[in-house]
Amino acid sequence: MGWSLGALWQPSVPAMLGVDIGASSVKLVELGGGRRDAPTLLRYAIEPLASGVVDEAGIQQPDALVLALQRALRRSEATAEPVALALPAAAVITRRIVLPAGLDEEDYEVQVEAEANQYVPFPIDEVDLDFMVLGPAERAGEIDVLIAASRRDKVQERLQIALRAGLKPVVMDVVPFAARAALARVARRGPGAASGQILALIDLGQAITAVSFVLDGQTVFERQQDFGGATLTTRIAQRYGLTLEEAAQRQRTQELPDGWREALLAPFVGEAVVEIGRALQFFMTSTAYSRVDKVYLAGGGATLPGMVEALAQGLGQDVEPFSPFDGMTIAPQVSRAALSRDACVLGVACGLALRRFDSERAL
Numbered sequence: 001m002g003w004s005l006g007a008l009w010q011p012s013v014p015a016m017l018g019v020d021i022g023a024s025s026v027k028l029v030e031l032g033g034g035r036r037d038a039p040t041l042l043r044y045a046i047e048p049l050a051s052g053v054v055d056e057a058g059i060q061q062p063d064a065l066v067l068a069l070q071r072a073l074r075r076s077e078a079t080a081e082p083v084a085l086a087l088p089a090a091a092v093i094t095r096r097i098v099l100p101a102g103l104d105e106e107d108y109e110v111q112v113e114a115e116a117n118q119y120v121p122f123p124i125d126e127v128d129l130d131f132m133v134l135g136p137a138e139r140a141g142e143i144d145v146l147i148a149a150s151r152r153d154k155v156q157e158r159l160q161i162a163l164r165a166g167l168k169p170v171v172m173d174v175v176p177f178a179a180r181a182a183l184a185r186v187a188r189r190g191p192g193a194a195s196g197q198i199l200a201l202i203d204l205g206q207a208i209t210a211v212s213f214v215l216d217g218q219t220v221f222e223r224q225q226d227f228g229g230a231t232l233t234t235r236i237a238q239r240y241g242l243t244l245e246e247a248a249q250r251q252r253t254q255e256l257p258d259g260w261r262e263a264l265l266a267p268f269v270g271e272a273v274v275e276i277g278r279a280l281q282f283f284m285t286s287t288a289y290s291r292v293d294k295v296y297l298a299g300g301g302a303t304l305p306g307m308v309e310a311l312a313q314g315l316g317q318d319v320e321p322f323s324p325f326d327g328m329t330i331a332p333q334v335s336r337a338a339l340s341r342d343a344c345v346l347g348v349a350c351g352l353a354l355r356r357f358d359s360e361r362a363l
Contacts, residue, residue, distance in 0.1 A: 015080040018352025024206045030078045031353040040329040045076035051244045069165040084171035084352035091154045101143045128155045171355045178351035182324035197293040204301025211279040227275045232268040273314035296322035302344035324350035
């Protein structure tokens with residue numbers, strides 16, 4: 001009859017990839033579908049990175065990173081070429097400013113560049129700069145504008161990785177913005193979404209724990225702490241005489257000697273609860289908000305046995321693993337069992353792929 005199962009899942013609008021380049025892995029998500037409120041997860045992949053390929057200073061081994069991205073593309077069988085990428089927060093300077101409403105785009109560009117000259121600590125001709133109108137300001141006739149600036153070489157190094165892997169970069173975002181885009185989509189679907197709930201997104205990553213507090217889709221506070229899963233991986237490597245790569249692999253597969261949970265995992269989980277508790281307490285004592293209604297846990301830390309339960313008990317809060325794919329259509333080729341295990345580390349990649357629905361916000 002000329003039909004195939006694959007043909008039934010061809011999106012009505014070209015699909016888009018979101019690629020999240022982290023210190024421990026490359027994460028890839030391909031989304032299709034015709035509407036933002038009804039996207040389809042077509043494919044995804046997670047490809048581990050050796051230690052040192054990417055670190056806090058940036059991409060140290062571009063050839064190895066390109067190969068890892070190509071492996072992720074082959075393994076996922078992704079077909080889309082347009083890709084959204086993201087810079088880490090540390091590589092981007094952001095600032096909110098107030099400008100007169102009603103100017104044309106050229107006037108806004110001039111004023112944004114003049115403002116950027118005041119706070120960017122390097123020559124403006126070495127910077128990639130963009131802005132986004134957030135909405136009306138408190139005073140009539142003015143608007144709030146978000147400026148984002150990054151050194152051009154930091155942008156170019158990620159663009160070159162995508163190009164060398166055979167992709168077409170069309171968006172450069174910022175990691176926390178992409179994570180919040182994924183959270184906002186999930187929050188809009190949840191019960192009480194319009195009731196002014198304060199949501200906390202805790203991303204317990206390899207080197208950093210990032211905490212964002214969101215009210216009605218707007219970030220009201222964010223904080224980063226130098227604490228992450230690398231601490232546990234290092235302790236495993238030291239205790240059992242493994243390389244960091246071996247320790248990370250055995251941690252993922254749980255192929256470790258008896259007693260490792262009591263000796264290493266439990267203390268680390270306890271430390272994580274204390275660190276995250278401090279972040280929540282700081283939020284409630286240093287802002288006008290005295291509560292947090294729900295906590296979502298994302299990142300590799302969310303996959304650790306007992307972490308969600310310990311966090312809920314320690315904080316006295318409603319805590320659940322963050323799945324950016326709640327309410328999405330899942331294509332038949334995606335393993336639901338694997339997705340349930342991996343979803344909590346795919347928030348940034350998903351938020352990037354969601355940019356296909358609002359391309360006018362591309363940096």
